[in-house]
Amino acid sequence: MKNFKNLFIALCIVATTASYGQTRINLYGNYTFQDSFDSYYDPGRYYQGQTQDGFQYGIGIEREIRKGTYIELSYLRLDTNAPTQYNDGSILSKSADFDVALNYIMLGANQTFTKPGSKVEGFGGFMAGVGIVNVDNPTNKRSDSATKFAWGIKGGATIWATKKVGVKLQAQLLSITQSVGGGLFFGTGGASAGLSSYSTVYQFSLGGGLVFELGK
Template identity: 65%
Template sequence: MKKIITLFLLTLVFYPELSAQSFSPDKRISLYGSYTFEDSFDSYYDSGNYYQGVIQDGMLYGVGFEFEVRKDIFLELSYLRENTSAPTQYFNGGIFGKYADIDLKINYLMLGGNHSFSKPGSKVEGFAGGSLGMAIVDLDYNDGNPNNYINNRATKFAWGLKAGAIVWATPKFGVKLQAQLLSVAQSVGGGVFFGTGGVGAGVSTYSSIYQFSLGGGLVYSFQK
């Protein structure tokens, strides 16, 4: 991940000189705010050890920095965050119905590419893209026993897809409307919610997070 970010920063520094004769690259900053729908998850290790729950809906917000590396092709470095909860029920050691209301914080650091397209003279610009990066998942929960409070953090691989449109109100300011899918591989798993020494020690299967959101944000172009 560090190598990818370093490459991205080097591109920001050197690409304008290399491409000055072909076109003048656009640079943009976006402020994001989206509604994220709930997502159910489950993990089954065997008939005596499994759990299931729901990551509640909530707001996903953050910021993105875009740099045009080719005509209508942008690199974007973005940070997104969601604060939510995940009511979870688990079966462990022959006892059914244990319950944990988990406070969940998900921080995404993503690097991706966006392709924009529009008709000449139009104020509406469509776009679509994908991204790769990491999710830092923080959780806190207590299953009803004051002596059984657990705080845990996991850093996992994440990927995303998005598509939408920008409506340019002025040559520099626009409103972005987009649909987005973010996925965190193995984030909702034994090692995250029920870590070593916790209620689910030994559970090694996992269930990925899939978060679909609708929303958008405000865009400022430094050149448009």
């Protein structure tokens, strides 16, 4: 994790100091699909649930470091809910509809490609960073959060309406590794057996946004 943090800082410096090429601002809006998660200790201690679909929004800044290659620093957020059934070692299973906020702070590399004279620019990219999960449990009135490693991939096309403004269309997959856990859901003192295992979340989305190219 220490090496990853050092790499993240180094790439941020590169993104903000690179003198080559253009700078772009991306405004994102994506429809994110449902995803299931679960963890089983034994028949009497488990949880299983599903993050619901919703609207994900965010912003990114890209810096061209060589022809057609961009470094992007971005922030994305999804507010949703997660109906979950669980058993913490008691006789009867329980259920709750948790309020969940998924925040991503990501740094990635995007490669663009286009035909001469075309207004359509294809792109693909990979990103890594951190995912911050905030959970409110309406059953026991507890809140908690966790910060985990996150990664993602995306691809699509930008249609340039003018030389400075474009419309982005894209498909995207984001994942927070071991992001959803029993302890996080039930809250401190909320589970008699104290489940502490975690389950990875995968979020597939379709959408896009607006692209603004800065400078001359």
